Amino acid sequence: MAPHAEESVGTHTGHENVQQQENGHQNGGHHNELQQNGQGERNMPKPGEYIQFDHLPAGGPLNRWSHFMTRGHDYPGAQAMLYSAGVPNKDMMKNAPHVGIATVWWEGNPCNTHLLDLGMIVKRAVQKQNMLPWQFNTIGVSDGITMGSEGMRFSLQSREIIADSIETVTCAQRHDANISIPGCDKNMPGVIMAAARHNRPFVMIYGGTMRRGHSQLLDKPINISTCYEAVGSYRYGVLKANCKKASGAEATPSEVMDDIEEHACPGVGACGGMYTANTMATAIEAMGLCLPGSSSFPAESPQKRTECERAADAIRICMEKDIRPRDLITRRSFMNALVLTMVLGGSTNAVLHFLAMANSADVDLTLEDIHRVSEATPFLADLAPSGKHYMEDLCNVGGTPAVLKYLIAIGRIDGDIMTVTGKTLAENVSSWPSLDPGQTIIRPITEPIKKSGHLRILYGNFAPGGAVAKITGLEGDFFTGRARVFNKEHELNSALSAGLIKDEEEGQVLIVRYEGPKGGPGMPEQLQASAAIMGAGLKKIALVTDGRYSGASHGFIVGHVVPEAAVGGPIALVEDGDLITIDAVKNSIDIIDASGIKGATGIAAELERRKRGWKPPKMKPIRGVLAKYARLVGDASHGAVTDAGGPAW
Numbered sequence: 001m002a003p004h005a006e007e008s009v010g011t012h013t014g015h016e017n018v019q020q021q022e023n024g025h026q027n028g029g030h031h032n033e034l035q036q037n038g039q040g041e042r043n044m045p046k047p048g049e050y051i052q053f054d055h056l057p058a059g060g061p062l063n064r065w066s067h068f069m070t071r072g073h074d075y076p077g078a079q080a081m082l083y084s085a086g087v088p089n090k091d092m093m094k095n096a097p098h099v100g101i102a103t104v105w106w107e108g109n110p111c112n113t114h115l116l117d118l119g120m121i122v123k124r125a126v127q128k129q130n131m132l133p134w135q136f137n138t139i140g141v142s143d144g145i146t147m148g149s150e151g152m153r154f155s156l157q158s159r160e161i162i163a164d165s166i167e168t169v170t171c172a173q174r175h176d177a178n179i180s181i182p183g184c185d186k187n188m189p190g191v192i193m194a195a196a197r198h199n200r201p202f203v204m205i206y207g208g209t210m211r212r213g214h215s216q217l218l219d220k221p222i223n224i225s226t227c228y229e230a231v232g233s234y235r236y237g238v239l240k241a242n243c244k245k246a247s248g249a250e251a252t253p254s255e256v257m258d259d260i261e262e263h264a265c266p267g268v269g270a271c272g273g274m275y276t277a278n279t280m281a282t283a284i285e286a287m288g289l290c291l292p293g294s295s296s297f298p299a300e301s302p303q304k305r306t307e308c309e310r311a312a313d314a315i316r317i318c319m320e321k322d323i324r325p326r327d328l329i330t331r332r333s334f335m336n337a338l339v340l341t342m343v344l345g346g347s348t349n350a351v352l353h354f355l356a357m358a359n360s361a362d363v364d365l366t367l368e369d370i371h372r373v374s375e376a377t378p379f380l381a382d383l384a385p386s387g388k389h390y391m392e393d394l395c396n397v398g399g400t401p402a403v404l405k406y407l408i409a410i411g412r413i414d415g416d417i418m419t420v421t422g423k424t425l426a427e428n429v430s431s432w433p434s435l436d437p438g439q440t441i442i443r444p445i446t447e448p449i450k451k452s453g454h455l456r457i458l459y460g461n462f463a464p465g466g467a468v469a470k471i472t473g474l475e476g477d478f479f480t481g482r483a484r485v486f487n488k489e490h491e492l493n494s495a496l497s498a499g500l501i502k503d504e505e506e507g508q509v510l511i512v513r514y515e516g517p518k519g520g521p522g523m524p525e526q527l528q529a530s531a532a533i534m535g536a537g538l539k540k541i542a543l544v545t546d547g548r549y550s551g552a553s554h555g556f557i558v559g560h561v562v563p564e565a566a567v568g569g570p571i572a573l574v575e576d577g578d579l580i581t582i583d584a585v586k587n588s589i590d591i592i593d594a595s596g597i598k599g600a601t602g603i604a605a606e607l608e609r610r611k612r613g614w615k616p617p618k619m620k621p622i623r624g625v626l627a628k629y630a631r632l633v634g635d636a637s638h639g640a641v642t643d644a645g646g647p648a649w
């Protein structure tokens with residue numbers, strides 16, 4: 001048998017959490033099945049972590065939680081309300097399980113606008129199973145729309161609101177199972193965090209990817225990232241059309257921008273590259289939490305509609321076999337997620353979200369685990385943003401199941417983990433077509449783009465608590481440059497808009513600080529700056545921040561610096577002209593010259609001198625959701641979660 005992914009990177013196999021008793025109820029036959037399948041002992045929420053709800057033991061009726069609300073006449077008001085809401089008769093009231101269908105639906109964002117329609121397909125399929133489907137939705141924030149604006153500060157904290165709201169409805173309404181339908185970046189980790197909290201049978205359906213766009217004037221495929229890179233070219237005077245207009249006239253740079261804006265996003269679905277949404281969807285498929293192909297089926301494809309119909313069968317299987325989210329969210333499944341993320345060249349945001357998901361499920365996962373997997377896993381995928389292909393293209397050569405099938409065959413993915421189908425991951429993909437032999441998207445393991453992973457966990461006197469770099473190898477593995485400091489993202493964006501950032505003979509490290517989870521607040525993504533620099537053709541620049549970069553960002557970029565500036569980390573103390581070195585081989589980021597002072601001891605003393613003169617900024621805002629978030633949130637190296645934090649707590 002092929003070695004498990006954990007074995008291949010030198011970590012422990014098997015489930016590591018101590019078995020918890022669950023209100024004295026039986027765990028059901030599936031517990032034995034999990035143990036026979038190598039899952040180890042069952043991970044249940046620890047006593048006192050969450051409110052415990054009475055429920056029937058596994059192996060009997062499927063209305064295990066709702067039974068205590070609909071039996072007899074204990075809660076007549078609840079039953080009256082349920083009749084009014086649509087329960088058709090007494091038999092269904094007393095015996096039918098309640099299945100929540102949580103769509104992260106809202107209009108105004110192509111990633112989410114179609115999810116209500118997908119939810120209706122699921123609802124009809126659940127009804128055919130003689131179960132009671134209750135459709136509800138939660139909120140989202142469009143990263144593409146808010147990028148570079150104050151609205152982006154609300155993006156990361158939307159993950160917590162999504163998790164909180166699904167947990168709230170599922171528990172308060174005593175749903176017996178949940179099917180969640182996310183579409184945009186923070187949606188996916190949010191629904192998984194909720195599932196780990198309520199721990200009731202669960203299936204995720206990814207809303208699907210968008211089709212690629214096409215620019216007539218550039219005569220090439222385009223996508224959302226093109227918009228941000230093009231504006232850098234536009235502002236630096238290097239944006240030009242590759243074709244003439246239909247009239248035969250030359251297109252102006254403004255007309256090229258119009259063409260890009262009108263055609264970059266040709267329909268519904270998530271951004272088409274290996275950006276954060278597709279990164280998280282593929283990783284969650286590798287964890288066994290959705291049906292095969294969910295992460296690669298395009299949003300408007302017939303396969304996506306068929307998946308929605310099949311979800312009702314899958315949720316019934318999970319209910320009958322008592323397959324719970326915490327049975328599937330394990331160290332083994334996280335190792336699969338990490339391996340696939342490295343292979344596909346996924347987003348830096350995955351690090352933040354994996355840590356948050358693990359926190360919710362009480363799974364021990366650290367930056368060191370991510371570092372170890374990255375060191376041992378090659379980067380194989382020629383996918384945007386650093387490559388030329390899109391998820392739509394990957395779907396056409398076999399999709400995520402074909403990639404998983406290949407990685408299982410060569411011993412890089414653990415195919416023995418259980419999934420929502422009631423079968424193992426290997427069983428799910430065994431009948432799936434293998435990768436097309438002529439395809440050029442996924443390289444053979446013997447011919448990697450980079451021999452180790454592109455996500456690097458960096459430490460040093462600049463980031464004692466860690467930082468996350470995205471370095472594909474195309475930019476090189478080393479960078480040294482003089483610091484140029486910006487105290488907010490808008491300061492750098494203004495400098496770029498004015499054309500004030502130029503290549504210099506000595507490299508520059510552009511540092512954007514006070515944009516961390518607390519300091520932002522909200523840890524905003526900074527695609528506008530990273531893409532503008534790429535579009536302008538600036539080469540001798542590295543970007544460093546205590547905030548985040550988008551999954552569409554590429555170049556020499558380092559984010560998630562811990563401790564962040566708002567709590568007095570070294571990033572708050574660095575000054576213009578300090579010499580910074582980034583080493584993606586030694587996985588380090590250090591200040592090597594501070595005001596002319598060199599050597600570790602001297603630099604440490606200089607930073608301590610600066611710290612004595614540093615004053616923490618006043619928190620803004622002081623009211624509203626971002627103020628609450630800033631008070632509760634932990635650091636990025638522990639997932640930036642609000643219901644359990646890192647060392648700062």
